[in-house]
Amino acid sequence: MPQTQPRPDAASGPALSGEVVSGSVPYDLIELLFFAYRDFVGGPDLILAEYGFGRAHHRVLHFVLRRPGLTIAELLDILKITKQSLNRVLKELVETGFVEQRTGVQDKRQRHLHATGSGQDLALRLVQLQAKRINEALGHLAPEAAQTVALYLAGLIDPAERHKVLGFLAAPR
Amino acid sequence: MPQTQPRPDAASGPALSGEVVSGSVPYDLIELLFFAYRDFVGGPDLILAEYGFGRAHHRVLHFVLRRPGLTIAELLDILKITKQSLNRVLKELVETGFVEQRTGVQDKRQRHLHATGSGQDLALRLVQLQAKRINEALGHLAPEAAQTVALYLAGLIDPAERHKVLGFLAAPR
DNA sequence: AATTTACGTCAGTGATGTTGACATATCTCA
DNA sequence: TGAGATATGTCAACATCACTGACGTAAATT
Known part of the structure; x- marks a missing residue:
């Protein structure tokens, strides 16, 4: 059973610096985030490997499905990576037929991203795996x-x- | 459902439902974990870069401080990486004087890991950054x-x- | 004495990120 | 209309952090 540090009390805590006393460091929450994140992305990783994809592909596919018609600039702003990094994985997703690029109608410089049928299938498979894990965790709460x-x-x-x-x-x- | 707990701050932006129906996909919880993790490790990354270190160094240093005397095998089991991966960063931490290896007394094959004074300083700096972020998040709940x-x-x-x-x-x- | 265990190391590879520079097409604005 | 800004694509080099596979050494176990 995870123990948590007592919640910091705004009234009795250090008033000036916002300094954290060593006793108030929530080690369990820090480490649980590490372990939880590791295992949460670990499941999808195995499926992605079947397609020769990695986590970066997953993130792109996920957000493209969530926001159909997303532009490159918007995706870059979400992922916080460089366009060169994005381009590598996006190109692979397009070439393998999981994502489609459509030139903008209003602004022809833009590329609007859409998942193809197989892109949707894969994304759904991955998201359901993650949803299952989350729902099981919530089920006990x-x-x-x-x-x-x-x-x-x-x-x-x-x-x-x-x-x-x-x-x-x-x-x- | 009546609200039994007063919502601390509902005025700072769009509401989060966190709502999960059985069989549905909790997109917000999936994506929040991504964004939260990204920013949670982002802060430490900047400090680590001052020392020429990365996330891998952080993890090693963190767990060495948390479990002084930890052996290589135990650390590998926590981090779930290969000994070759660990060895590269651990060697750097030892050579730069942040971590110390002590040959085991009972079992001389083992190496017990300890943080040096500067290792403790750095680890504390990083963990306080993370603690601050967590405590601020908890402060609203x-x-x-x-x-x-x-x-x-x-x-x-x-x-x-x-x-x-x-x-x-x-x-x- | 033989085997197993704990750790170290060399060599190669892959995924994902970075910076910097440059190209192209298109849009906007004076 | 012409200049400049914007959206995207691409080339090249590099860093970090992970992997596999192979081999070596010292110490413990059987």
Whole structure:
């Protein structure tokens, strides 16, 4: 059973520096995030390897499915990688027929990304694996846990990025 | 459902449902884990770069500090990487004087790992950065959120690994 | 004495990221 | 219309961090 450090009390904590006393370091939450993330992406990795793909391909495919018609610039802004890094994996996804690029109508410089049928199949397979893991974890917790976890994870995001990310998540599907 | 817990701050952006129906896909929790993890390790990365280190060094240093006297085999089991991968970063940490290897007393084949003074300084700097981020996230949530999040993250860990990991977390420091 | 264990090391490879420079097509604006 | 900005593509070089496979050494175990 994971133990957590007592929640820092704003009234009695250090007033000036925001300094963290060594006793208030939540080692378990730090390490659980490491272990959880490792195993959470580990499952999809095995499936992706069947196709000769890696995590980078997964991320691209995932967000293309989530936001059909996404442009390169928008995808770069989500993934926070360089266009050269993106281009390598995106090119492979296009060449293997998992993702499709359509030249913009309004702006012909843009490339709008869409998943093909097989792209959707693969993405669905991966996302269902992850959903299963999440739903099993939530199944042992109170109904409001999902909300708590979502708020916690949102709180870990860089403040400068948070609003944009939450806007992305809240946008209609 | 009446809200039994007062929502601390609902005005700072789009709401997160975290809602999960059986069989549905919790896209927000999937993506929040990605964004949260990205930013959570992003801070330390910048500090590590000052020393010419990367994430791999961070992980080694972190667990060495958490379990002084750890052996190579134990560290490999935690990190789930090959000894060749570990050896490269560990060698750098030893050569730069952040980690110390002591030959075992009972079993002279073993190498017990310890952080040096500067190793402790660096590790503390990094862990405080992460603690600050976590404590800020928890600060907006109910006191029992930490426990909920810990249980959730533990639930994401591979079942075969979970017991070992929880044992690690529960061990005395 | 033979075998196993713990660790170290050499060599090659692959995935994913980076910086920097340059090309091309298209859009915008004065 | 012509200049400049923008969106994307590409080439080249490089760094980090992972992998497999093979081999070596010292110490423990049987």
